[in-house]
Amino acid sequence: MTYTIFGESHGPAIGVTLTGVPAGLALDWAEIDRELARRAPGKNAWSTARKEADRPEILSGVFEGRTTGAPLCAVIANTDTRSQDYSRTKDLARPGHADYPAHVRYAGCNDYRGGGHFSGRLTAPLVFAGVVAKQILIPQGVRVGAHISSIYGISDEPLEDWDSLHTAANKDFPVLSDEKGAEMRAAIAQAKEEQDSVGGSIECAVFGLPAGLGGPDFGENAEGIFSQYLFAVPAVKALAFGAGTAFSLMRGSEANDPLYMDDDGTVKAEQNCAGGVNGGITNGMPLVFEVTLRPTPSIARPQFTVDLAKRENAVLELQGRHDPCVVPRAVPVIEAAAALAACELMGF
Numbered sequence: 591m592t593y594t595i596f597g598e599s600h601g602p603a604i605g606v607t608l609t610g611v612p613a614g615l616a617l618d619w620a621e622i623d624r625e626l627a628r629r630a631p632g633k634n635a636w637s638t639a640r641k642e643a644d645r646p647e648i649l650s651g652v653f654e655g656r657t658t659g660a661p662l663c664a665v666i667a668n669t670d671t672r673s674q675d676y677s678r679t680k681d682l683a684r685p686g687h688a689d690y691p692a693h694v695r696y697a698g699c700n701d702y703r704g705g706g707h708f709s710g711r712l713t714a715p716l717v718f719a720g721v722v723a724k725q726i727l728i729p730q731g732v733r734v735g736a737h738i739s740s741i742y743g744i745s746d747e748p749l750e751d752w753d754s755l756h757t758a759a760n761k762d763f764p765v766l767s768d769e770k771g772a773e774m775r776a777a778i779a780q781a782k783e784e785q786d787s788v789g790g791s792i793e794c795a796v797f798g799l800p801a802g803l804g805g806p807d808f809g810e811n812a813e814g815i816f817s818q819y820l821f822a823v824p825a826v827k828a829l830a831f832g833a834g835t836a837f838s839l840m841r842g843s844e845a846n847d848p849l850y851m852d853d854d855g856t857v858k859a860e861q862n863c864a865g866g867v868n869g870g871i872t873n874g875m876p877l878v879f880e881v882t883l884r885p886t887p888s889i890a891r892p893q894f895t896v897d898l899a900k901r902e903n904a905v906l907e908l909q910g911r912h913d914p915c916v917v918p919r920a921v922p923v924i925e926a927a928a929a930l931a932a933c934e935l936m937g938f
Contacts, residue, residue: 720926832865
């Protein structure tokens with residue numbers, strides 16, 4: 591199963607085409623609406639004021655409530671665009687955005703409004719694709735969950751199990767510790783007041799993957815497959831599996847995961863520093879990773895940049911509606927990318 595996302599932030603619509611979707615899948619529309627609502631803007635003080643219904647319309651691939659096996663295409667209308675916010679600064683490359691490299695790559699023909707195809711707005715159809723992937727995985731006993739693990743140096747509690755992540759997913763601010771969540775929200779509010787933004791990280795786990803999936807080489811490595819999907823999410827700048835960078839602080843006796851035989855004859859590990867993968871192959875433990883997302887580059891403070899039309903230095907002062915922190919809304923997006931990666935790993 592592969593997906594192609596199309597559209598631009600200020601175009602008439604955005605969408606996704608999924609090919610290779612198994613026939614006969616009954617889409618759970620209540621779950622689709624719930625997942626898209628988790629990502630949707632305009633609901634609280636830590637997201638952009640842009641309001642979008644984010645209701646997908648199916649153009650193909652579904653008949654009488656079930657997938658047909660043909661390409662599944664869904665579109666989501668853009669209804670709350672303010673393109674005039676970008677006309678004044680259309681030639682000024684926004685620092686931290688893809689404006690300059692996209693201008694070079696596409697000979698200046700890229701849509702500059704709201705970032706065009708590079709906008710976080712394009713994560714809405716990605717979430718739709720992820721819900722489809724989750725509905726393929728659930729009958730296989732595989733579930734995906736995530737939470738905000740840190741914002742601006744304030745860390746949440748580490749994940750424990752599926753139930754804790756499922757509980758976090760039902761919160762407006764998806765953390766395990768509400769006390770830490772309040773500290774994070776305060777940091778976001780302060781950055782917003784100071785016309786700035788903050789970044790953070792998301793911890794995600796895929797439960798129920800059997801041992802033996804993946805391989806050591808390019809194209810089949812489990813960590814490599816997940817990396818391709820996760821780095822396609824806007825704002826993701828780092829990825830670590832298991833203990834990640836903390837391995838550099840450990841000895842082998844601490845980093846190794848001792849094995850034991852469970853009562854039912856299943857091989858398990860006493861801890862999961864490896865994050866569920868050894869040698870590019872799943873080991874039966876939860877596949878756990880953490881992604882780091884950069885602070886939102888669109889800030890109201892004056893910034894030095896260049897005028898691409900005049901070919902001279904300039905100062906940029908942005909207007910418009912922007913998230914002071916993208917991390918809370920990105921949690922379902924990371925889950926979606928992980929679900930799609932898990933589907934590929936499992937051969938769907």
